[in-house]
Amino acid sequence: MDQSADRAWNECLDIIRDNVSRQSFTTWFEPLEAHSLEDEDDLRKLTIQLPSRFYYEWIEEHYFSLLRKTVTRVLGPHGRLVYDVVIEQDDPEDPDRGASMQLPARPADPESAPPPNAPDEPEAPPSSSEASASSSEPSAPAPSGDEARPDDAQAGAEGDEKSAPPVQNPFAIPGLKNAEVDNQLNDSYTFDRFIEGACNRLARSAAHSIATDPGETSFNPFLVYGGVGLGKTHLIQAIGNHVAARDASKTVFYVSSERFTTEFVQSIQENQIGEFSTFYRQVDVLIVDDVQFFGGKEKTQEEFFHIFNALRQAGNQIVLSADRPPREIDGLEERLLSRFQWGLSADLKPPGLDTRISILRRKAEDDGIDLDDDVVEFIAQSIESNIRELEGALIRLLAHATLHQLDITLDLAKEVLHDLFQERAATLTVDDIQRIVCEHLGISQEKMRSKTRKRDVTRARQIAMYFTKKHTQHSLKDIGLHFGGRDHSTVIHANNAVEDRMADDESFRDTVDAIGQKLERHGQ
Ligand SMILES: Nc1ncnc2c1ncn2[C@@H]1O[C@H](COP(=O)(O)OP(=O)(O)OP(=O)(O)O)[C@@H](O)[C@H]1O
Structure with missing residues (x-):
């Protein structure tokens, strides 16, 4: 074993661990081992072993930029990562079977300077990664895309390039026409790959009509909302991909509200606000993800309000997503809220x-x-x-x-x-569950743990017991003790009562689902 390679890779792992969810780290990085560290020409090459092509493809697709930045930080600007991929023994199609092959990681993207801090915009630029990258101190590589979210527990669907920090304002490139700008869509997010069910039928069918006739239906804007990981991004991007595939002359542009905000701040600092506005006003189908992040950002909202009006007047299509109904977004100005509600809002529910x-x-x-x-x-x-x-x-x-x-x-x-x-x-405690349930239902935690049998408190207590049984390893007896010293049969009764009522009462089921989503966001 090459000890210097081991040390370098362990340093990389320390950085990666801070930038991906625990589950992703355990699945994709922990099992990997360093093979060698060699100096060749001007390069320092760190070779790591990957167990299969599947691993190689997954890592390259989802963690390319994270790995590149990590290796640059650990080995310096001449650091390169090389993969030693073991070819599966039982793949008869593979001429190299039983062997291993070496693949360099893809060549690096050109980097550009991150935006400096905004002096006069009240909100901080949203991407902490950019802030750390602009510091002269060594810093962790930018967490990007889904990896940037602390509540992202999936090992599978994350992509570190999905919403990578902006490297350059598209609108700031002289002479660039909107049609030449990368639309930022993930081309695997298509209607064909979006499975339909009762949970998404309305939203999907409206999305499809819009994609067929953008700007021509009364669904303008079209706002899709729903809980974590229910397909909002997939569906709104499917609209964009459909339009782009059918009519190359149409400019489609996808942007997260965080990125929109960052670029807005950047354009003010760089005296390019005119270009910024012009760019967005010329987009035929503008898709903005996660508009809840506009909440409380007054200047960004004002700019978006004007862009929205211009697009709407020109008959261009606006597609939005949010993690909750627009009226529940805190800090959204009334005039923007009313515009968000002009067209169609459709929700995505958890799938059956x-x-x-x-x-x-x-x-x-x-x-x-x-x-x-x-x-x-x-x-x-x-x-x-x-x-x-x-x-x-x-x-x-x-x-x-x-x-x-x-x-x-x-x-x-x-x-x-x-x-x-x-x-x-391991990440959700009884206290977390009680707090989240109480917050959602508007009662105090003291009441939940008290002896009171008032109907609203009993209902909240039963829901919290149901989730505690579902999400923690506590015994029934233990759970009862956390709820004011009740016994295990009360916990069983609470669990059954919640399950029975969920089967019969749709609005109760929606409440429990909404709390479940909040717990998931916390527990990931
Ligand atoms: N109906 C569906 N059919 C097939 N795949 C789906 C469907 N809905 C969601 N997915 C897949 O689930 C994953 C998560 O979806 P997506 O990122 O669109 O969710 P989201 O609601 O935007 O999540 P977030 O709230 O975290 O932004 C994606 O890989 C997506 O392709």
Whole structure:
């Protein structure tokens, strides 16, 4: 073993650990080992071993820029990462089977300076990664894309390039026409890959009409809202991909509200606000993700308000997403809120079992994996309210099977998901659950733990017990003690009462789902 390689790779791992979710780290990075560290010409080459092509493709697709920045930080500007990929023994198609191959990581993208801090905009630039990169102190590489989110627990669907920090304002390139700008869409987010179910039917069908006739329907703006990982980004990007594929003359542009804000701040600092406004006013289909981040950012809202009006007047299509209904977005100006409500707002609900099964089957099919029905059903039954997590579980299972060269069986699925749930359970405490349930239902934690049997308090207590049983490892007896010294039969009763009422009462189910989503955001 090459000790210098080991040391360098361990340093890389320390940085990576801080920039990806725990689950991603355990799945994709922890098992990797360094092979060698060599100086060649001007380069310092760190070779790491990857267990399969599948690993190589996944890592390259999802963590390319994170790895590049990490290696540059550890080895300096001449550092390069090389992958030593073990070719699967049992792939008869592969002429190199049983061997290993060396692949350099992709060449680096040109970097440009990050935006300095905004002196006169009240809100801080949203990307902490940029702030740290602009410091002269050595700093961790920029967490980017989904990895930047602390609540991102999936091992599968994250992409560190999805919303990478802006390297250059597209509008600031002299002579560049909107049509020549990269539309920032992920081309795998298509209607074809978006599985339809009762949970998303209205939103999907409206999205499809808009994609066929952008700007021509009464759904303008079109706002899709819903909880974490339910397909908002996928659906709004599917509109963009559909338009772009049908009519190359149309400018489609996807931007997250965070990136819009950063570029707005940057354009003020660089005296390019005119170019910024002109660019956005000429987009035929403007797609803005996660508009809840506009909340409290007055200047950005004002700029977006004017862009919105100009686009709407010109008959251009505006597509938005948010993690909650627009009226629940804090700090949104009334005039912008009313505009967000002009067209159609459609929500995405957590998918039912059949839809979850269809999604898993489709993902497995796309990856060329043949999965037994019992495995698919087991995963679909275990993960109820977040499609990203559903995908993450599947990917984790595939990665585990590849790494240890095992067949994918029901037992293996149980083992891998058990680990996953244990990791998650470790992050949510009874106190977290009680607090989140109480906040959502507007009662105090003292009341929840008290002896009172008032109906609203009893209901909140039962919901909190239900989630405590679901998300933690506490025994029934232990859970009862956390709720004012009740016994285990009360916990069983609470759990059954919640399940029964969820089956009969749609509005109660929506409340429990909404709390479940909040817990997921916290627990990831
Ligand atoms: N109906 C669906 N059919 C197939 N895949 C889906 C569907 N809905 C979501 N997905 C997949 O689930 C993952 C998460 O979806 P997406 O990122 O669009 O969720 P989101 O609601 O935007 O999440 P967030 O709230 O974190 O922004 C993606 O990989 C997406 O392709």
